[in-house]
Amino acid sequence: MSEITEVPESHGEHIVSPKVYALIFLALLVGTAITVGASYIDLGPWNPVIALAIAVTKATLVVLYFMHVKYSSKLMKLTVLSGVFTFLILVGMSLSDYISRAWGQW
Amino acid sequence: MSTLISLPDQSTARVPKKNYITNENGIMSWLLTGDHKRIAILYLISLTFFFFIGGAMAALIRLELLTPQSDLMASDTYNKVFTMHGIVMIFFFLVPSVPATLGNFLVPLMVGARDLAFPKINLLSWYLYMAGGCLALYAMITGGVDTGWTFTTPLSTHYVNTNVVTTGLAAFIAGFSSIFTGLNFIVTIHRMRAPGMTWFKMPLFLWANYAAAILMVLATPVVAIAIVLVALERTVGIGVFDPTKGGDPLLFQHLFWFYSHPAVYIMILPGMGVISEVISTFARKRVFGYSAVAFSSVAIAIFGFFVWAHHMFIMGVSNYAALVFSLLTMLVAVPSAIKIFNWTFTLYKGSITFETPMLYAFGFMGLFTIGGLTGVFLGVSGTDIHLTETYFIVAHFHFVMVGGMLMAFLSGIHFWWPKMTGRMYPEKISQLAAVVTFIGFNFTFFPQFLLGMLGMPRRYAAYPPEFQVLNVFSTAGASILGVGYLLPVLYLIWSLKYGQVAGDNPWQATGLEWQIQSPPLTENFTEIPVVTQDVYDYEWLERQKEHEVTHVG
Amino acid sequence: MDSHATAHSEAHEHPAHLRHHFMDAAQQKESATFGMWLFLLTEIMFFGGLFTAYLVYRNWYYPAFVAGSHTLDIKLGMFNTLLLITSSFTMAMGVWCSETRRKSGLVWSLIATIILGIGFLGIKTIEYKEKFELHHVPGSSFSAASFVNPPLDAQGKPKDTPLAPDMAIHTEVYFSLYFAMTGMHAVHMILGIAILFALLIKSAKGQYTTGHNTTIELFGLYWHFVDIVWIFLFPLLYLISRH
Amino acid sequence: MDHISPVLWQFLVKWMTTFAIIPPEASTIAPKMDALLVFMTLVSIIGLTIVALLITTFSVLYRKDRNPQATQIEGSTLLEATWTIIPLGLFLIMFVWGSVLYFRIFTPPANAMNIYVVGKQWMWKAEHPGGQHEINSLHVPTGQPVQLTLISQDVFHSFSIPAFRVKREAIPGRYTTVWFEATTTGTYHLFCTQYCGTAHSAMIGEVVVQTPEDYKAWLASSTSGVSLAQNGERLFSSLSCAACHNGAPDARGPNLANVYGSKLTLTTGQPVLVDEAYLRQAILNPSAHITQGFAPIMPTYQGQISEEGLISLVEYIKTLNSNYRVQQTTNTTELLPEGPDKPGKSSAAQGGTK
Ligand code: HEA
Ligand code: HEA
Numbered sequence A: 001m002s003e004i005t006e007v008p009e010s011h012g013e014h015i016v017s018p019k020v021y022a023l024i025f026l027a028l029l030v031g032t033a034i035t036v037g038a039s040y041i042d043l044g045p046w047n048p049v050i051a052l053a054i055a056v057t058k059a060t061l062v063v064l065y066f067m068h069v070k071y072s073s074k075l076m077k078l079t080v081l082s083g084v085f086t087f088l089i090l091v092g093m094s095l096s097d098y099i100s101r102a103w104g105q106w
Numbered sequence B: 001m002s003t004l005i006s007l008p009d010q011s012t013a014r015v016p017k018k019n020y021i022t023n024e025n026g027i028m029s030w031l032l033t034g035d036h037k038r039i040a041i042l043y044l045i046s047l048t049f050f051f052f053i054g055g056a057m058a059a060l061i062r063l064e065l066l067t068p069q070s071d072l073m074a075s076d077t078y079n080k081v082f083t084m085h086g087i088v089m090i091f092f093f094l095v096p097s098v099p100a101t102l103g104n105f106l107v108p109l110m111v112g113a114r115d116l117a118f119p120k121i122n123l124l125s126w127y128l129y130m131a132g133g134c135l136a137l138y139a140m141i142t143g144g145v146d147t148g149w150t151f152t153t154p155l156s157t158h159y160v161n162t163n164v165v166t167t168g169l170a171a172f173i174a175g176f177s178s179i180f181t182g183l184n185f186i187v188t189i190h191r192m193r194a195p196g197m198t199w200f201k202m203p204l205f206l207w208a209n210y211a212a213a214i215l216m217v218l219a220t221p222v223v224a225i226a227i228v229l230v231a232l233e234r235t236v237g238i239g240v241f242d243p244t245k246g247g248d249p250l251l252f253q254h255l256f257w258f259y260s261h262p263a264v265y266i267m268i269l270p271g272m273g274v275i276s277e278v279i280s281t282f283a284r285k286r287v288f289g290y291s292a293v294a295f296s297s298v299a300i301a302i303f304g305f306f307v308w309a310h311h312m313f314i315m316g317v318s319n320y321a322a323l324v325f326s327l328l329t330m331l332v333a334v335p336s337a338i339k340i341f342n343w344t345f346t347l348y349k350g351s352i353t354f355e356t357p358m359l360y361a362f363g364f365m366g367l368f369t370i371g372g373l374t375g376v377f378l379g380v381s382g383t384d385i386h387l388t389e390t391y392f393i394v395a396h397f398h399f400v401m402v403g404g405m406l407m408a409f410l411s412g413i414h415f416w417w418p419k420m421t422g423r424m425y426p427e428k429i430s431q432l433a434a435v436v437t438f439i440g441f442n443f444t445f446f447p448q449f450l451l452g453m454l455g456m457p458r459r460y461a462a463y464p465p466e467f468q469v470l471n472v473f474s475t476a477g478a479s480i481l482g483v484g485y486l487l488p489v490l491y492l493i494w495s496l497k498y499g500q501v502a503g504d505n506p507w508q509a510t511g512l513e514w515q516i517q518s519p520p521l522t523e524n525f526t527e528i529p530v531v532t533q534d535v536y537d538y539e540w541l542e543r544q545k546e547h548e549v550t551h552v553g
Numbered sequence C: 001m002d003s004h005a006t007a008h009s010e011a012h013e014h015p016a017h018l019r020h021h022f023m024d025a026a027q028q029k030e031s032a033t034f035g036m037w038l039f040l041l042t043e044i045m046f047f048g049g050l051f052t053a054y055l056v057y058r059n060w061y062y063p064a065f066v067a068g069s070h071t072l073d074i075k076l077g078m079f080n081t082l083l084l085i086t087s088s089f090t091m092a093m094g095v096w097c098s099e100t101r102r103k104s105g106l107v108w109s110l111i112a113t114i115i116l117g118i119g120f121l122g123i124k125t126i127e128y129k130e131k132f133e134l135h136h137v138p139g140s141s142f143s144a145a146s147f148v149n150p151p152l153d154a155q156g157k158p159k160d161t162p163l164a165p166d167m168a169i170h171t172e173v174y175f176s177l178y179f180a181m182t183g184m185h186a187v188h189m190i191l192g193i194a195i196l197f198a199l200l201i202k203s204a205k206g207q208y209t210t211g212h213n214t215t216i217e218l219f220g221l222y223w224h225f226v227d228i229v230w231i232f233l234f235p236l237l238y239l240i241s242r243h
Numbered sequence D: 001m002d003h004i005s006p007v008l009w010q011f012l013v014k015w016m017t018t019f020a021i022i023p024p025e026a027s028t029i030a031p032k033m034d035a036l037l038v039f040m041t042l043v044s045i046i047g048l049t050i051v052a053l054l055i056t057t058f059s060v061l062y063r064k065d066r067n068p069q070a071t072q073i074e075g076s077t078l079l080e081a082t083w084t085i086i087p088l089g090l091f092l093i094m095f096v097w098g099s100v101l102y103f104r105i106f107t108p109p110a111n112a113m114n115i116y117v118v119g120k121q122w123m124w125k126a127e128h129p130g131g132q133h134e135i136n137s138l139h140v141p142t143g144q145p146v147q148l149t150l151i152s153q154d155v156f157h158s159f160s161i162p163a164f165r166v167k168r169e170a171i172p173g174r175y176t177t178v179w180f181e182a183t184t185t186g187t188y189h190l191f192c193t194q195y196c197g198t199a200h201s202a203m204i205g206e207v208v209v210q211t212p213e214d215y216k217a218w219l220a221s222s223t224s225g226v227s228l229a230q231n232g233e234r235l236f237s238s239l240s241c242a243a244c245h246n247g248a249p250d251a252r253g254p255n256l257a258n259v260y261g262s263k264l265t266l267t268t269g270q271p272v273l274v275d276e277a278y279l280r281q282a283i284l285n286p287s288a289h290i291t292q293g294f295a296p297i298m299p300t301y302q303g304q305i306s307e308e309g310l311i312s313l314v315e316y317i318k319t320l321n322s323n324y325r326v327q328q329t330t331n332t333t334e335l336l337p338e339g340p341d342k343p344g345k346s347s348a349a350q351g352g353t354k
């Protein structure tokens, strides 16, 4: 049980070291550079895909390391995933209406 | 007829001196309380207030519809009245009804905790609710709003000049109140269960509230942003929903119903939780198919997210989208059917008594089944074309919301009243009220199905004369219904002072909350219980009683 | 009652920050983190509505979105991204400092975060101001003229491909979304900075470096979330068809 | 029956004599809709009866007086499966049946005659191809599929004819369609069923179903003398559309003859079918779909043509099946005394400089 004198580490909590933070920080900077760079190359329909892929990667890094989800319980991981899932439902199913509105017209 | 109620010897019984009500005195001790039970009471009082505001609006609606002409009020007044009726009833009564009163009161008791995880946020949620409610009333007094509770664009953004922004803000704030309640429930149920209280030992009331809480947390923000965009469109003139600027008014419908369909399950699920507890107690039996009922709550919550466009079948969504959403609507109806049948079979080989909560629960089962099945009429895209935007819808949602949820709410209030106050209400009168409500309800809303079939549109201040007869029935029924709702208020208040002392467990129910004193202590449990018995374990309860008797004797 | 030995006895001394209804500090902390995450889920869905709108209209009015996007200053946007990512890093360092009880480290991290955040808002203000001057703010003063007849560059050539008038008016949809999205994001930043000031004062007094650092951690989650939103907003709003 | 209040009695008599739970069936789709409704009602009544019977039986059999001791039962997988699968099956039948109906109602047949309906706060305006306008009423013949092309000038409205079992929302900025074939002559209700503001409940009218002969007579008697296409032709010249769409091989705009119903290829390589909605879009947002081989020079006419005007233009373009008519229009342009519309011209010039 908790005692005041106890250091919090002993709760089995993981402290992410500054080295990891710095590494992620660097990765984010690189990611930003790549997105900007990629946007200047004409890749046709792949441009937005790449931009989003990089953004998703960056966001995942932030969530996993800066926000400690990698070191958190299953419940926390599930929570994050369920948020992403509902978000995709909202976007995906709304768009399904827009995309299929023109169906049957050719 | 034999009853179940076992009250202590009234000549010696006392309501315990030390309890959460008497713990502290003074108005500030209530307004600044962190105690989930006191917050529940605050909610109960304010909800009742808003219910009667909404009810008064309903009375006006029904009076106006007594005659085909719009003679009691002009159509713009009528529009404001039903808009306010819808907004008050939905956002300020039904959405918070069971979760914020019974849920707040019972979730910690049932999981065996001393309070919800975040008492301050819980109190904040009540303040937000009150702020939203007062703002809505303010908007109503200073000119009202006439968009319908659905805020349909571009009507709400460009074509009315009533208090849309104020009312929207009110709904926005109330939404956050609901989010905080949901958040609190989820954390409490996940993290604060007493030792031994595994998921499958939880009462079904908790499962139902848990499922509803998921919806509150994940769906409410979407309507919040939709309302923000409407407000920006009205005030600043941005063009997201405005067709003249290239926006799509249907997009608002998508965002609005992404919340408001799950919201109907926010409204019904906690009520279903109540029904599970009540039926089990008065049948003295474990709920039939416990895990099926538990999982169907979660299934409703999850599938509830996939069906919102069934409110837009004729609004110009793509036919293919209509196909998919219609199919998914069929799927979401099934878990409700599972629940109904499981409750029915809980009665099988039970030992049934018919106290007031049970009567309301029976009312719920019948009326919700009708309401739910007519929901399927609307979910089938073909028949929806004929029935949509008519009184058939009005009847459908009053059957599920009033016949379903309101009945469940009253059932729950009667069931846990002795726990909340330590006193019993007069049983005979309350049974009468339950019956009156049931009869009045059917008189009010059943004719509306017929009106809808005949094509009478909703939100009409004036209607063709041939619809009058059924409307007169409906209005007559509403006055019976009004009496049915007034009665409980009267005798429940009466019982606070004159009711019989209830004792700890008047219904001999199994939940953790019944094993402590009523009304409970502020800290709920003097010692955090360790749960060893199964849920709805009536045999355990019997042994427990015997044990006590031998112990005392 | 069947309940015997409690998991937690009343006589036990509570740490000052442990609230009465939790059994122990671990439970309290876990609950708080979980609650914060649930709150962030609501935030995801809140922005979800805006992203849906964005995707719909971007598909409908792609040329208008391209033209609108080209009026944004990519350098400012990139710089702002840099500021925000850095602030996320400093915030993470702040959390680390409070975990390892480095008081001055925490204070300086928070100060850095505040400065970076304010810097971000400052640049945002410059960008907004330019939009006002160009009449690109949706509403009654909006004008799509500069998209039909784009300003000329030094050689007398139009800076950007001109849009047909009917497409040009749809840039208003782009700017509506631009302001709604970055505006909502900015509101979150402002709230965050306000909270940061409060945290700064308390941590200067020595709080959060005594082992009870939940508040800092939770705020960190919030701040990182705001950062993530921007990670998406930046490519979506600034980088449409830049080639 | 003297002791019953006379008013109440009157009501009851009135109700019993006119008692109906479904409106008259006056279209070919109505019996189909009703068949499904009856099926669903029957299933629902059976389902409800089963539930109610079970509850009552159990309540009687297992009330405490008769059965003082409950028997604890865990559940039954077999039963759970039964009441999952049977309702699901029934719901799926309803779904399939209903969806067939839905697609039928919202997919007009090719031979349908088209009537335009414009909704605005708070009236319905119907425009027949022959130029007959009516407000808050709609005349249709029996035995002829009628397609309604609906649009709203302001907010959502909903065009509902309960006797036909059809209903469709009129939405701002986009055409929606619905169709029916009336079978029984008579006068039926027409409602606006989407809440649209103050006088929503006054946005009602009647649908008059006539025999084809009567309908012809009505058409003849209420014509304004100018058909929609003729009116469109007038607009086509006054808005100087013919400046570009003159059908000449070197014209700046594409030839509009026979364009309706054809498949065009856009500059993006996408094929599109030209229907009413496409034509309307092409006039208001020309740059949204650029036809292959042409520059995006056509000016927008947004805000310059009313919905009725657009309908006329669309009808006119639909009737164009040879260049002859266009050339005529070009000629009439020169003959017209008042000359082309100012805004149309100036924006045309503006569009032309690029
Ligand atoms: C508590 C609120 C609540 C609940 C629980 C429901 C439940 C359901 N609702 Fe309802 N609904 C509303 C509140 C609610 N609704 C409101 C407020 C509106 C109107 C909003 C507005 O426009 O203002 C509305 C509108 C509405 C529409 C839109 C109509 C339209 O605008 O055109 C639709 C369409 O699909 C629908 C469908 C359903 C379905 C399929 C269910 C299902 O979940 C029901 C499932 C239940 C059952 C099916 C019953 C149990 C089944 C049995 C016992 C089986 C019987 C046995 C056999 C068949 C064998 N509802
Ligand atoms: C929880 C939700 C809820 C509840 C409980 C109710 C309760 C009732 N509702 Fe309501 N209703 C809605 C939610 C609800 N409604 C919604 C969402 C709409 C749609 C709004 C819209 O279209 O935008 C609607 C619309 C609606 C309409 C359709 C209006 C229209 O489309 O034109 C009608 C018509 O009959 C109606 C009637 C009633 C009646 C008779 C009751 C009765 O159950 C009420 C009984 C209660 C009382 C009668 C109160 C008793 C109190 C007294 C007697 C004291 C009175 C005090 C004074 C007069 C000072 N409601």
Ligand code: CUA
Pocket (backbone or CB within 6 Å): D119, D120, D122, D156, D157, D158, D192, D193, D194, D195, D196, D197, D200, D201, D203
């Ligand atoms: Cu138009 Cu209602």
Ligand SMILES: [Cu+2]
Pocket (backbone or CB within 6 Å): B260, B261, B264, B307, B308, B310, B311
């Ligand atoms: Cu729904």
